[in-house]
Amino acid sequence: MTLDLIVNLIFATLNILPIYLIASLGGFLSQRVGVYDISMEGNMTFAAVMGIIGFFMADSPWLGLLMGFLSGAFFGLILATLAVKFNLDQIVIGFGLWFLGLGLASFFYKLYVPFDQHTEGFPTLAQLVGYKGELTGFARFLELDIIFYLSIVLLIVVSVVIYRTRLGLQMRATGENPSAADAAGVNIFRIRYFTILVGAGLVGVAGAYLAVAFLQGFTSGMVAGRGWIAFSIIIFGRWKPSNIFWGCLLFAGINGLQVRLQTIGVTIPSDLLTMAPYIVTIIALIIIMSRTGRSRVPSALGIPYYRE
Amino acid sequence: METREQSSLENTPNPNRMPRIKLLNISRLALASPLAYIIAFLLTFLIGGIVILALTGQNPITAYGSFFAYSFFSPYGILEVLAKSTPIIIAGAGMIIAFRCGLWNLGAEGQMAIGAIISTAIGVNLNLPAGVLLPLIFLASFIGGALWSGISGFLKTKFGVHEMLTTLMMNYVALKLLEYMISGPLSMPHPNYPRSSEILPQAQLPFLQYPLNVTFIIALVLVPIVWLLINRTSLGYRLQAVGFGHEAARLAGMNIAKLTLIVMLISGGISALGGTAEVVGDFMRMERNVTGGYGFTAIVVVMLAREEIIAMPFAALFISGMLVGASSLTLVGIPAAFSQILIGLLLLCVVFAGFIERWLKHRWEEKAKVVC
Numbered sequence: 001m002t003l004d005l006i007v008n009l010i011f012a013t014l015n016i017l018p019i020y021l022i023a024s025l026g027g028f029l030s031q032r033v034g035v036y037d038i039s040m041e042g043n044m045t046f047a048a049v050m051g052i053i054g055f056f057m058a059d060s061p062w063l064g065l066l067m068g069f070l071s072g073a074f075f076g077l078i079l080a081t082l083a084v085k086f087n088l089d090q091i092v093i094g095f096g097l098w099f100l101g102l103g104l105a106s107f108f109y110k111l112y113v114p115f116d117q118h119t120e121g122f123p124t125l126a127q128l129v130g131y132k133g134e135l136t137g138f139a140r141f142l143e144l145d146i147i148f149y150l151s152i153v154l155l156i157v158v159s160v161v162i163y164r165t166r167l168g169l170q171m172r173a174t175g176e177n178p179s180a181a182d183a184a185g186v187n188i189f190r191i192r193y194f195t196i197l198v199g200a201g202l203v204g205v206a207g208a209y210l211a212v213a214f215l216q217g218f219t220s221g222m223v224a225g226r227g228w229i230a231f232s233i234i235i236f237g238r239w240k241p242s243n244i245f246w247g248c249l250l251f252a253g254i255n256g257l258q259v260r261l262q263t264i265g266v267t268i269p270s271d272l273l274t275m276a277p278y279i280v281t282i283i284a285l286i287i288i289m290s291r292t293g294r295s296r297v298p299s300a301l302g303i304p305y306y307r308e
Numbered sequence: 309m310e311t312r313e314q315s316s317l318e319n320t321p322n323p324n325r326m327p328r329i330k331l332l333n334i335s336r337l338a339l340a341s342p343l344a345y346i347i348a349f350l351l352t353f354l355i356g357g358i359v360i361l362a363l364t365g366q367n368p369i370t371a372y373g374s375f376f377a378y379s380f381f382s383p384y385g386i387l388e389v390l391a392k393s394t395p396i397i398i399a400g401a402g403m404i405i406a407f408r409c410g411l412w413n414l415g416a417e418g419q420m421a422i423g424a425i426i427s428t429a430i431g432v433n434l435n436l437p438a439g440v441l442l443p444l445i446f447l448a449s450f451i452g453g454a455l456w457s458g459i460s461g462f463l464k465t466k467f468g469v470h471e472m473l474t475t476l477m478m479n480y481v482a483l484k485l486l487e488y489m490i491s492g493p494l495s496m497p498h499p500n501y502p503r504s505s506e507i508l509p510q511a512q513l514p515f516l517q518y519p520l521n522v523t524f525i526i527a528l529v530l531v532p533i534v535w536l537l538i539n540r541t542s543l544g545y546r547l548q549a550v551g552f553g554h555e556a557a558r559l560a561g562m563n564i565a566k567l568t569l570i571v572m573l574i575s576g577g578i579s580a581l582g583g584t585a586e587v588v589g590d591f592m593r594m595e596r597n598v599t600g601g602y603g604f605t606a607i608v609v610v611m612l613a614r615e616e617i618i619a620m621p622f623a624a625l626f627i628s629g630m631l632v633g634a635s636s637l638t639l640v641g642i643p644a645a646f647s648q649i650l651i652g653l654l655l656l657c658v659v660f661a662g663f664i665e666r667w668l669k670h671r672w673e674e675k676a677k678v679v680c
Contacts, residue, residue: 088659096654099651107646224480269491272485278477278481282473282478
C-alpha cells in the first residue's frame, strides 16, 4: 500500500517533470549567453495553442511539438532582434512578448482550434519496446512517455555542450564577458541569435508538450504561471544545469503531490492546494538567497553589448 | 528601467559645441521623442492590421474603423473606456510609486484580488451606515493590499529575494485565494457559478452614467495625490533618490531597507483599491474575473507612460480604448484577444521607438555638426 503510494507519487512527479525541465533549460540557454527571456510564460501559452493546432494537422503529437518549437523560435527571433541587434531593454521586450503570446494564444485558439480538441500523448517506452503486459511497482516507469526520457537526454546534452565543447565555451564567454570574447574572434551576435532561437524554441516545446500530452487540450490560463516558475528555477538553480534539474524535480514533485492527494481523497480545498507551487517558489527563493554562495550569474546578463 | 538605462547610453552632445547648434536644430532634437512615439503607434497598428488581414481575412481598415468608432466616438463606448480605465489607473498609480523607487512591483493583480476579497467580506457582512462602512472598506482594503505586497518588500529587505518574482508569484496565490473564497467561505447560497453574495446596498457606489461609476473620480483624484507624494514630499524625494541609485542614496544616509518596505506597503495598498473599486463600484459582488487582468495590464500602462504619473492615465485610457474597441470586433469575427495582441505589439514598438529616437537624434546631431 505505502509502496504503491510512493511509486504513484514518483510516477506523477516524473510525468510532469519534462514541462519544467525543457522550459527552464530553454530559458537557461538564453540567459547563459547574456539575454533574459522574460517572455517564457507568453511563449509557452502561444506554443500550447500552436501545439494543438499542429497535432490536428496530422493527428501527430510530434507535429505538435514541432509547431511549438517553431512558434517559440519565432518569439526568440523577435527577442534576439530587439535585444541583440538593437540593444533594447530586455525586460520590457519580455513583457511585450508575454502579452503578445497571451493575445496570440487566445486569438489562434478562437480561430483555428476545433471544438472537440482532445489530443493524444506520446507513446510510452513500454509501447515502443512492444511490451504488452501489466506493469507494477517500479517497472511502471516504462509507462512514462518518450518525451520524459528525451528531456533527460536534453539535460545531458545541454550540460555537455555548455561545459565540454568549443561552442559551449563560446556561449559561456558571450554571457560572461562579451567584449573579451569578441576580441578573441567569437561572433557574439551569431552565438546569441542561435542560442536564443534554440532556447526559446525549447520553451515552446515545453508549452506544446503541456497542451498536447499532459493536459491534452487547451483552456485559457492553463499555463498558470508555469513559465514564471521555470524562470525562477533558473535563478535559484544558480545558472547550473544540474541544479536546474533538482529545482524542476522539486516543482514536479509538488505538482505530483497535488494530483495524488486529490485522488486519494485528502480534503484540502483544491484551490488552496494549487497555491502550493507558487508559495514553494517563494520559499525556495528565500532559502537560496539566504545561503551565501558564490553566484554563478552570467556577468553580462541583461547588459546590452555595443561593439567598439 | 529603460528610460534611465538609455539616457546614460545616449551620446551626450559635446558641451563646447552646444552653443553653436542653431535653435532650429535644438527644437528638432526635442521632436525626436514624440516622432518616435508616433512611428511606434503607426507600426503597432500596421502590424496589427497585417495580423487581421492574414489570419481572419477581414479588411483591416474597416475593422479599425469600427474599432475606433466604437471605443472613442460612440457615447456608450467612451463611457466603457472610462469605466475600464478606472482599475487600471488605480493599480498603475500604486505600481508607479514602487517603480520610481526602482522596485518592480508586478503584483497589482494579486493586490487587487486581496482588495476585492476584503471589500466583499466587509461589504457583505458588516451592516453599518454608509458613512462608516465605505471608508472602512477602503481603509481595510488598503491595509490588506499593503500587507500583501509588504510580504514581498520584507523578503527583499530581509533575504534579498527579488521583488519581481515574489510579487508575480503572489499574484497567483491571491487569485487562487479569491477562487477559494467565492467557492467556499464567501460563496453566496446556491450560486449558479462561483460567486459571492451581493454587498449591502449602502456599500454600493452609484453609477454616474452606466457603465461609468463614481470610482472613476476616485481614480482621477488619486493621480494628483500620487504626483504630490512623489514630487512634493520628503518621502517622494527619498524614494526617487533610491530609484536613481542605491549607492548614492546609501551614502546620503538613507535607510534603504526601511524605505523599500514603506514604498512596497504604499504601492500595494493603493493597487488593492483597484480591486475595491471593482467590487463596490461595478460588480457589487465578487466573481472569478473581478480583477479582470487589469493588474497585469497596468504593467504595460506604467511602462508605456515611462513611469510618469501624469502620463499614466492617458496611457491607461488608450489601452482601455483598445480593450473596448477590440470587443466590438467580435461582431465581425475577430476575437477580442486582438486587444492583447495590440497591447503586446505596442509595448514592443514603443521599446523600438527608443532605438528610433536615438537614431534620429544621432543623425540630426551629425547634420548640425556639418552645418556649423
